[in-house]
Amino acid sequence: xxxxxxxxxxxxxxxxxxxxxxxxxxxxxxxxxxxxxxxxxxxxxxxxxxxxxxxxxxxxxxxxxxxxxxxxxxxxxxxxxxxxxxxxxxxxxxxxxxxxxxxxxxxxxxxxxxxxxxxxxxxxxxxxxxxxxxxxxxxxxxxxxxxxxxxxxxxxxxxxxxxxxxxxxxxxxxxxxxxxxxxxxxxxxxxxxxxxxxxxxxxxxxxxxxxxxxxxxxxxxxxxxxxxxxxxxxxxxxxxxxxxxxxxxxxxxxxxxxxxxxxxxxxxxxxxxxxxxxxxxxxxxxxxxxxxx
Amino acid sequence: xxxxxxxxxxxxxxxxxxxxxxxxxxxxxxxxxxxxxxxxxxxxxxxxxxxxxxxxxxxxxxxxxxxxxxxxxxxxxxxxxxxxxxxxxxxxxxxxxxxxxxxxxxxxxxxxxxxxxxxxxxxxxxxxxxxxxxxxxxxxxxxxxxxxxxxxxxxxxxxxxx
Numbered sequence: 001x002x003x004x005x006x007x008x009x010x011x012x013x014x015x016x017x018x019x020x021x022x023x024x025x026x027x028x029x030x031x032x033x034x035x036x037x038x039x040x041x042x043x044x045x046x047x048x049x050x051x052x053x054x055x056x057x058x059x060x061x062x063x064x065x066x067x068x069x070x071x072x073x074x075x076x077x078x079x080x081x082x083x084x085x086x087x088x089x090x091x092x093x094x095x096x097x098x099x100x101x102x103x104x105x106x107x108x109x110x111x112x113x114x115x116x117x118x119x120x121x122x123x124x125x126x127x128x129x130x131x132x133x134x135x136x137x138x139x140x141x142x143x144x145x146x147x148x149x150x151x152x153x154x155x156x157x158x159x160x161x162x163x164x165x166x167x168x169x170x171x172x173x174x175x176x177x178x179x180x181x182x183x184x185x186x187x188x189x190x191x192x193x194x195x196x197x198x199x200x201x202x203x204x205x206x207x208x209x210x211x212x213x214x215x216x217x218x219x220x221x222x223x224x225x226x227x228x229x230x231x232x233x234x235x236x237x238x239x240x241x242x243x244x245x246x247x248x249x250x251x252x253x254x255x256x257x258x259x260x261x262x263x264x265x266x267x268x269x270x271x272x273x274x275x276x277x278x279x280x281x282x283x284x285x286x287x288x289x290x291x292x293x
Numbered sequence: 294x295x296x297x298x299x300x301x302x303x304x305x306x307x308x309x310x311x312x313x314x315x316x317x318x319x320x321x322x323x324x325x326x327x328x329x330x331x332x333x334x335x336x337x338x339x340x341x342x343x344x345x346x347x348x349x350x351x352x353x354x355x356x357x358x359x360x361x362x363x364x365x366x367x368x369x370x371x372x373x374x375x376x377x378x379x380x381x382x383x384x385x386x387x388x389x390x391x392x393x394x395x396x397x398x399x400x401x402x403x404x405x406x407x408x409x410x411x412x413x414x415x416x417x418x419x420x421x422x423x424x425x426x427x428x429x430x431x432x433x434x435x436x437x438x439x440x441x442x443x444x445x446x447x448x449x450x451x452x453x454x455x
Contacts, residue, residue, distance in 0.1 A: 019346030020379055023353045027375040030360065031368030031414060038360075038367040045361035056321030 340381025352378025
C-alpha cells in the first residue's frame with residue numbers, strides 16, 4: 001500500500017464537522033423512517049445504482065436454470081437413445097420368436113424351442129449349445145432349424161443341454177435334393193481361407209442333370225436323420241466338375257448360423273416330411289413332390 | 294499531474310473497483326458470506342484519503358446501498374458504514390500509517406467495528422446471538438478482509454516501487 005497523502009483540501013474544520021453531524025443524523029434517522037419510505041429508498045437504489053448487479057444476478061440465475069434444463073434434457077435424450085438402441089434388437093428378437101412360434105405350429109409339437117449359446121472360445125467355432133437336452137427328448141443327430149431353414153445338427157446331448165454343429169462345420173453332411181426332386185446329392189462345408197470364406201456345397205449331382213442358378217435345395221430325407229423338405233439354400237454356381245459324371249454346386253445358405261439365437265430342435269421322430277412347415281414362397285420353390293413344377 | 298495526483302487517482306480507481314467487485318460478488322453472483330466485505334475495505338481506504346465530511350457522506354452512501362438489499366434492518370448498514378467512515382477519517386489524525394502492518398490491522402479493526410455497530414443497529418428481533426454474529430462471524434470476516442488488504446498492500450506497494 002502506498003503511503004497516505006497529505007491533508008485533504010477540505011474547507012474549514014467546522015464545516016466538515018457540521019456535514020459529518022448532518023450525515024450521522026441522517027444515518028441514524030434512516031432506522032426510524034416509516035417502512036414505506038424505507039421501501040421507496042430501497043426501490044430507488046435497486047433500480048438505479050444496484051440495477052446492473054441485480055441484472056447480473058438475473059442473468060446468472062437464468063443461465064443456471066438453462067444449464068439444469070439442458071442437463072435434464074440431455075439425460076432424457078440419453079435415456080431415449082439407450083431405449084432406442086436396444087429397441088431394434090428386441091424388435092428383431094421378437095420377430096424371430098414370432099416366426100419360430102409360427103414354424104412350431106406348422107411343424108408340430110415334436111420340435112422343441114431352444115436358445116442358442118455360442119461358447120466363443122478358441123476351437124469352438126461352428127459349434128453351439130442349446131438349452132434343451134435328453135430330458136426334453138433331444139437325441140444326437142436331431143436337426144436344428146430356424147424360421148428360414150436348416151441351421152445345424154445336434155452332436156451330443158446332455159440332460160439339460162446339447163451341443164450342436166452348424167453348416168460351417170466340416171462334419172455337417174446332410175443328404176439334399178433340388179426342390180423339384182430332380183437330383184439328389186450330399187451337402188458339405190468347405191473351409192475358406194477365412195471363416196467368412198466358408199462355402200456350402202451340394203456335391204454328387206449327375207453331370208448331365210440341368211441345375212439352374214437360384215434353384216432351392218432341401219433336405220432329401222435319405223438316411224433318416226433329417227426329415228425331407230427342410231430348406232438349406234439356393235444354387236449359386238458350379239463349384240467343380242469331375243469327368244463327365246459328377247458336378248458340385250456352390251450354395252447360398254438360407255440360414256445364417258451367427259444370427260440364429262432362437263431355434264427349434266427336433267425332439268423325436270416327426271415323420272419323414274417337414275416341407276409343409278416352411279413357407280415355400282420364401283424358399284422360392286414348390287414343395288417337393290407337388291406337381292406344380 | 295504530479296506523482297501525488299496519480300497516486301490519488303489510482304487509489305480512487307481501486308476503491309471504485311472494490312465497490313463494484315463487492316456488489317458483483319454479493320448481489321450478482323449471490324456468494325453471500327463466502328465473498329469478502331470489499332465495500333468496507335474500500336470505504337476504510339477511502340476514508341483516509343478524504344475529509345471527515347466527505348468520508349461520512351461516502352459511508353452513508355455505501356450504507357444505504359447495502360440497506361437497499363436489507364429488508365428487515367433498514368438503516369443498520371447506514372449507521373455502521375457512516376461511523377466506520379468517520380472513524381477511518383479520524384484515524385488519519387491519530388496514525389500516520391506508514392507501516393506495512395498498519396493497513397491490515399486498521400482494516401481488521403474497522404471491519405469488526407462495522408459488524409459490531411451493524412449488530413447493534415439491527416435490533417434484537419432480527420439479529421443473531423452476539424457470540425455467533427459478532428465474535429465468530431465478525432472475527433472470521435475481519436481476518437478475511439484484513440488478509441485481502443495485506444495482499445493488496447503488497448501488490449500495490451510492489452507496483453508503486455516498480
